[in-house]
Amino acid sequence: xxxxxxxxxxxxxxxxxxxxxxxxxxxxxxxxxxxxxxxxxxxxxxxxxxxxxxxxxxxxxxxxxxxxxxxxxxxxxxxxxxxxxxxxxxxxxxxxxxxxxxxxxxxxxxxxxxxxxxxxxxxxxxxxxxxxxxxxxxxxxxxxxxxxxxxxxxxxxxxxxxxxxxxxxxxxxxxxxxxxxxxxxxxxxxxxxxxxxxxxxxxxxxxxxxxxxxxxxxxxxxxxxxxxxxxxxxxxxxxxxxxxxxxxxxxxxxxxxxxxxxxxxxxxxxxxxxxxxxxxxxxxxxxx
Numbered sequence: 001x002x003x004x005x006x007x008x009x010x011x012x013x014x015x016x017x018x019x020x021x022x023x024x025x026x027x028x029x030x031x032x033x034x035x036x037x038x039x040x041x042x043x044x045x046x047x048x049x050x051x052x053x054x055x056x057x058x059x060x061x062x063x064x065x066x067x068x069x070x071x072x073x074x075x076x077x078x079x080x081x082x083x084x085x086x087x088x089x090x091x092x093x094x095x096x097x098x099x100x101x102x103x104x105x106x107x108x109x110x111x112x113x114x115x116x117x118x119x120x121x122x123x124x125x126x127x128x129x130x131x132x133x134x135x136x137x138x139x140x141x142x143x144x145x146x147x148x149x150x151x152x153x154x155x156x157x158x159x160x161x162x163x164x165x166x167x168x169x170x171x172x173x174x175x176x177x178x179x180x181x182x183x184x185x186x187x188x189x190x191x192x193x194x195x196x197x198x199x200x201x202x203x204x205x206x207x208x209x210x211x212x213x214x215x216x217x218x219x220x221x222x223x224x225x226x227x228x229x230x231x232x233x234x235x236x237x238x239x240x241x242x243x244x245x246x247x248x249x250x251x252x253x254x255x256x257x258x259x260x261x262x263x264x265x266x267x268x269x270x271x272x273x274x275x276x277x278x279x280x281x282x283x284x285x286x287x288x
Contacts, residue, residue: 033054060085064101107131131157160184220245242270
């Protein structure tokens with residue numbers, strides 16, 4: 001009696017499984033997802049394993065621009081199912097464009113460390129942020145507090161771990177903003193270039209200003225001469241003041257992915273200034 005012929009091997013739906021151990025395969029796909037963020041969603045189709053591995057990467061950084069959203073795409077529904085992965089979230093609407101979807105999403109996102117809301121028709125966001133502890137925040141306080149200017153809630157939980165704050169609004173009077181000095185961990189502050197010197201002086205004040213501040217960036221999207229004049233004014237008195245022309249969205253995304261961004265550029269400029277200052281300090285031989 002002849003032996004039955006062996007069944008032909010069924011090829012794996014995932015060819016990498018026959019070549020690499022699972023931990024190596026996972027690292028390959030995760031690295032690819034981080035390096036090729038635009039193509040990463042298509043990698044989810046390879047297998048259920050790949051989908052599970054790279055979903056936390058794909059959904060970790062979300063730029064939600066309402067005006068660019070397809071009417072056929074219910075992004076809120078998609079993000080709701082993936083909200084626990086979201087760590088970096090930018091929500092943007094055009095001027096006068098009303099969309100309150102962000103208010104539905106925020107309570108579902110416990111792991112946000114980086115939040116930007118650029119939407120002039122969305123106000124009172126802070127009511128939905130009790131559970132959030134971001135390290136970076138980019139927002140206008142009208143959006144946050146339902147007030148056009150000023151800051152008077154430094155003990156709110158959203159500011160507990162905040163180190164980087166970008167105010168997307170012009171600041172005129174230090175008396176409206178002096179409570180910023182009470183933020184417990186604030187080291188990096190960004191203001192629009194047309195904020196007054198009164199506010200800049202208040203922030204930098206060694207007694208009543210922001211005690212832990214390392215960097216003050218004056219941001220201008222159009223390289224207006226005034227912003228360079230302000231930097232020159234402070235260049236010798238306080239090396240922490242840096243003027244930068246910034247393209248907001250691309251810069252925000254570069255930070256979210258850990259690449260070169262305006263904060264890193266400013267830190268480099270300040271470090272170089274401090275290095276030059278330390279070299280210019282006279283050396284005194286105290287040995288005898």
